[in-house]
Structure formats: structure tokens, C-alpha cells
Amino acid sequence: MTVNRFGTLPHNPVKAYHTAVFVVITITLLSTGAAAMIYEVVLLREFTLLLGSSFYSGSIVLASIMGGLAVGSLVIGKLSDRTKNPFLLLFILETLIALISLVIVPATRRLALCDTWMLTDGIIYAFEFIGLKLTSWHVLLFYSSCILLFPAVLMGGELPVAINILSKSKSKSKYKTEKIGEVSGYSYFLDTIGGIFGAISAGLIMIPLLGSIATVHTGGILNTTGAVSVALFMIFFRSSDSPSKPLSSKNKNRTNRKIISVIIVIIIALFLSLFAMGYHKAEQLEYTTVGDLYRGQVILERTQSRYQAITVIDHDILGRVLFLDGRVQISESDDEPYSEALVLPAAVTLLSKADKHNLDVLIIGGGDLGVLEVITRFSDDKIGNITLVDLDPEVIEISKKYLVSIHNDSWKDHRYKYVAMDGRKYRRSAYGQ
Numbered sequence: 001m002t003v004n005r006f007g008t009l010p011h012n013p014v015k016a017y018h019t020a021v022f023v024v025i026t027i028t029l030l031s032t033g034a035a036a037m038i039y040e041v042v043l044l045r046e047f048t049l050l051l052g053s054s055f056y057s058g059s060i061v062l063a064s065i066m067g068g069l070a071v072g073s074l075v076i077g078k079l080s081d082r083t084k085n086p087f088l089l090l091f092i093l094e095t096l097i098a099l100i101s102l103v104i105v106p107a108t109r110r111l112a113l114c115d116t117w118m119l120t121d122g123i124i125y126a127f128e129f130i131g132l133k134l135t136s137w138h139v140l141l142f143y144s145s146c147i148l149l150f151p152a153v154l155m156g157g158e159l160p161v162a163i164n165i166l167s168k169s170k171s172k173s174k175y176k177t178e179k180i181g182e183v184s185g186y187s188y189f190l191d192t193i194g195g196i197f198g199a200i201s202a203g204l205i206m207i208p209l210l211g212s213i214a215t216v217h218t219g220g221i222l223n224t225t226g227a228v229s230v231a232l233f234m235i236f237f238r239s240s241d242s243p244s245k246p247l248s249s250k251n252k253n254r255t256n257r258k259i260i261s262v263i264i265v266i267i268i269a270l271f272l273s274l275f276a277m278g279y280h281k282a283e284q285l286e287y288t289t290v291g292d293l294y295r296g297q298v299i300l301e302r303t304q305s306r307y308q309a310i311t312v313i314d315h316d317i318l319g320r321v322l323f324l325d326g327r328v329q330i331s332e333s334d335d336e337p338y339s340e341a342l343v344l345p346a347a348v349t350l351l352s353k354a355d356k357h358n359l360d361v362l363i364i365g366g367g368d369l370g371v372l373e374v375i376t377r378f379s380d381d382k383i384g385n386i387t388l389v390d391l392d393p394e395v396i397e398i399s400k401k402y403l404v405s406i407h408n409d410s411w412k413d414h415r416y417k418y419v420a421m422d423g424r425k426y427r428r429s430a431y432g433q
Contacts, residue, residue, distance in 0.1 A: 017237055024233045025162050028090065028226035029187060032097075033194025034201075035226075036155050038219035039101070040065060041202040042212050046108045047144060056141070064145045068152020076157025080164040087234050090161045093154050094227035095267060100151045101220030105213045111143050163187045198222075228268055300402050305394040312402045320402055322368055324395070330368045335406045339370035347375065351382055358384040364423035367395035369407035376410040386415045393420045 040061065047057035076093070080086050114120050115136035123142070127134045166183045198219070206215040298314040311323040319332030330338060350359060358381055363371055367390045375386055390396060396418060400411060410416070419426060 020233055020237055021165060024087075024229045025166055025187070026190060027229040028094070029159070029162055029190035030194040030197075031222040031226045031229075032094065032155070032158050033191035034198030035097070035101075035194075035219035035222040036191075037195040037198035038202040038206070038215060038222070039104070039151070039155075041199055042105065042207065042216050042219075043108065043148065045207065046105060046212060050108065050112060050144070051140070060141060060144045061148065064148035065152045065155075068149045069156035071149075072153035072156020072158075073160050075153070077160030077164070080157075080161040085234075086161055086165050086168075087230055090158065090165070091227050091230040091234065093157055093161065094223045094230065097151055097154050098220040098223040098227065100154075101216050101223065104147070104151065105216050107147060108144075111140060111147065114140050114143055159187060159191055224268070231268060301398055303394065303398070305392050307392045308395075310392075310395060310398055312398060320405070322399065322403065330370055330403075330406065332403070332405050335370050339374050339406075343371055343374040347378065347383075351378075358382055360385045361387070362427075363388040364427070365390055367392060367399055368403055369396070369399045369411055370403075372413075372416065373407045373410040376413045376416070380415070384415065385417065386413070387417050387419060389419045389421055389423050389426045391420065391422050393418075 043065075044057055044061050047061050051057045051060070076089075080089055083089050120136055120139045123139050124134050124136070163180075163184050166187060167180050202215055202219075206218060210218070297316065299311065300314055300320065301310065301312040303310050308324050313321050313323070315321050315331070317333065321331040322329045361375055361383055363375070363386065366372060366388055369388075372386065372388055375383060388396075396411075399407060411418075
């Protein structure tokens with residue numbers, strides 16, 4: 001038995017190599033799966049605003065992404081078989097997707113101006129020449145597909161490259177197998193689990209708290225995490241060689257690894273700087289680019305309260321729309337299904353279980369007064385006092401002035417009382433919780 005100069009047993013380089021492969025692919029697939037669903041959820045929201053219909057946006061986003069995934073899986077999957085270093089290919093895919101995440105939401109919102117582009121006129125005239133009549137809206141659908149295809153192709157290549165890397169492993173450890181079915185199933189499992197986490201966190205947490213741009217940047221950070229894990233592997237392991245390669249080539253590989261390490265560190269530092277700048281400017285960019293979505297629409301009110309920027313526009317499809325810090329809060333077109341879905345299930349359930357006494361209602365938030373309008377539909381013997389607690393009184397006043405079709409003067413109801421206060425503080429002071 002031999003020991004090294006430190007007096008310890010030497011580790012098994014083959015086992016260490018394959019364990020590292022397993023860890024890298026696990027991290028990469030979980031992070032990229034989450035990032036992909038974050039992008040999809042955000043883009044569904046953005047294209048709903050852009051196209052004015054969830055049916056059109058859902059069709060365009062899903063069809064374009066699925067088409068891109070199909071093309072990426074086929075083309076990049078073949079490329080991964082021919083490349084000498086699939087880890088480098090995976091690193092390139094992750095960095096490109098992360099880079100695209102920095103610009104895809106502003107670029108999507110700029111499509112609202114496509115009817116002013118010379119390219120749009122050129123496309124329309126070209127189709128008229130062959131006897132097909134298009135409008136700028138049809139061209140917008142085409143642009144929407146194009147802007148989604150490229151990142152979808154890149155994302156489609158991630159899974160086959162990861163499967164390729166895992167299937168080439170010859171280790172018989174518990175982490176690896178030469179069975180392509182098991183390798184594919186494990187890879188798809190990781191990608192799907194990450195996607196579930198990304199979809200839930202994007203829709204329920206990140207978009208409401210951060211807005212679309214910062215949420216997509218979070219997806220980019222996840223792709224960067226995958227790129228970093230692959231980069232660390234390429235730095236500390238010979239990514240393109242078998243771990244059993246002869247020792248005579250180590251010196252040459254060591255020089256190459258140093259060069260690759262410097263390049264990778266520079267790229268990662270650049271990306272982290274870009275994302276830091278993106279998060280810093282996200283709120284401002286959110287506000288200005290949402291304005292691009294509604295260029296040419298009538299801006300009824302734009303003011304900065306003590307707490308937030310408040311904007312009301314008159315949109316030709318959505319009707320009057322309320323923005324807070326550049327984020328859509330409510331529009332006349334979707335008020336009823338939105339507000340009623342918030343109130344009626346809970347109200348009907350509670351009223352069915354209540355005794356003869358009416359119920360008092362506390363609304364935290366709800367500055368657009370849509371929820372208040374739904375609650376005031378109930379008679380006095382069902383609903384008693386209605387207290388609305390919202391931090392910003394200017395939102396209330398602007399809603400009273402411009403969103404009449406949403407609140408229907410429900411704020412004049414004798415049961416209604418407004419308290420300008422943080423909802424959490426009010427709850428603690430009123431209920432001791």
C-alpha cells in the first residue's frame with residue numbers, strides 16, 4: 001500500500017471525476033429547469049399585455065418555445081455527439097441563455113412599436129405582392145415567434161448535452177450508469193423538478209414582488225449558476241479527457257487549463273456585474289419599458305406619491321389600466337373575473353357557515369377598489385363593517401377619479417371605512433397578532 005507525501009492514502013481519481021460529473025449535471029439541470037419555466041411564465045404574462053389576449057399569447061409562446069426546444073434538441077443533440085468537449089458546449093449554452101435573459105423582456109415590449117418599423121412595412125408589401133393581405137398585427141405575431149425561437153433552441157440543447165455527458169460515464173458507482181434509459185430518465189427528472197420550482201416561484205412570488213424584468217434576471221442568475229458549476233469542473237478536471245489519461249500530457253493540459261480558467265473567470269465576473277446592474281436598474285427599466293407597451297395610448301394620470309409611481313392609461317383594448325411602479329395592477333377589461341375570483345369563493349363559504357349575525361370584512365391593499373365593489377354587492381344583513389387598509393391614500397383617490405367602472409362608487413357605501421396604514425401594522429394593532 002502506498003501513501004502520498006502527506007502520509008494519507010491517495011484518492012481514486014476515476015471515482016472523483018465521475019462524482020464531479022454527477023454533481024455538476026445535477027446542479028445544472030435543476031437550475032436550468034427552473035430558469036426555463038421562469039422565462040415561460042414571465043413571457044406568457046408579457047405577451048398577454050402585448051397581444052391583448054391570453055389565447056393568442058398562450059398559443060404563440062407555447063408553440064414557439066416547443067418548436068425551439070424541438071429544433072434545439074435535434075440540432076444541438078447531434079452537435080454534442082461530435083464535439084470533443086461537451087462541457088464547453090454546455091457552458092456556452094448556459095452563458096448565452098443568461099445573456100439573453102438580460103434583454104428579452106425589454107425587447108419583447110419594444111415589439112409594441114413594430115407598426116412604425118420600416119421592416120414591418122416591407123413584410124406587408126412583400127406579402128401583398130404575392131396576393132396575401134397582412135396587417136401589422138399579423139407581423140407582430142411573426143416577430144413574437146422569432147424573439148422566442150432563439151433562446152428556446154438554446155434551452156432545447158441543454159438536456160441532450162447533459163444526457164450525452166452522463167451516458168459517456170463508464171463508472172459503475174451508484175451515481176452513474178451506462179443504461180441510456182436510466183440516464184435519460186434521471187436527467188428529465190431533474191429538469192422537471194427544477195421547472196416545477198421555477199413555475200411556482202415565478203408566478204406566486206417573484207413577479208408580484210420583483211416585476212417581470214427582475215424575475216427574468218433571476219432566471220439568468222440560475223443559468224449563470226449552471227455555467228459556474230460547469231466552469232469549475234472544467235477548471236479542476238480535464239473536461240475533454242478521460243481521467244485515466246497518461247501522466248505525460250499533464251503539463252500541457254495544465255497550461256491550457258490556466259488559460260481556460262482566466263477566460264471563464266472573466267466571463268463569470270462580467271455576467272455577475274451585468275446582473276447586479278440589471279437588478280439595480282430593474283425598477284426604472286420596468287417603468288420605462290411598460291410605457292413602450294402602451295406607446296400612443298392616452299395617459300390619464302402619472303404621479304409619484306410618497307411610496308410609488310402611479311400611472312393610469314386609457315388603452316384601446318384593455319380600457320383604463322392602473323400601474324404602480326410600472327407594474328400592471330388592474331384593467332377594466334379583466335376587473336370582474338379578477339376581483340370576483342378574489343372575493344366570492346371565500347365570501348360565499350364564510351356566509352354559508354355564519355350565524356344570524358353579519359360579517360365584518362377587512363381588506364388589506366385593494367387600492368383599485370375592485371374588491372370593495374364586489375363586497376358591497378352583499379346586503380347589510382350579510383356584510384357589516386368594511387374596513388380597507390392601504391398604505392398609499394393617493395392610489396385610493398386616483399382610483400376614485402379614473403376607475404369608476406371598476407368601483408361603481410362603492411366607496412360611498414355607509415359600511416366602508418378607509419385606513420391609511422401598513423396592513424401588517426394595522427393587523428397587529430387591531431387584533432394583537
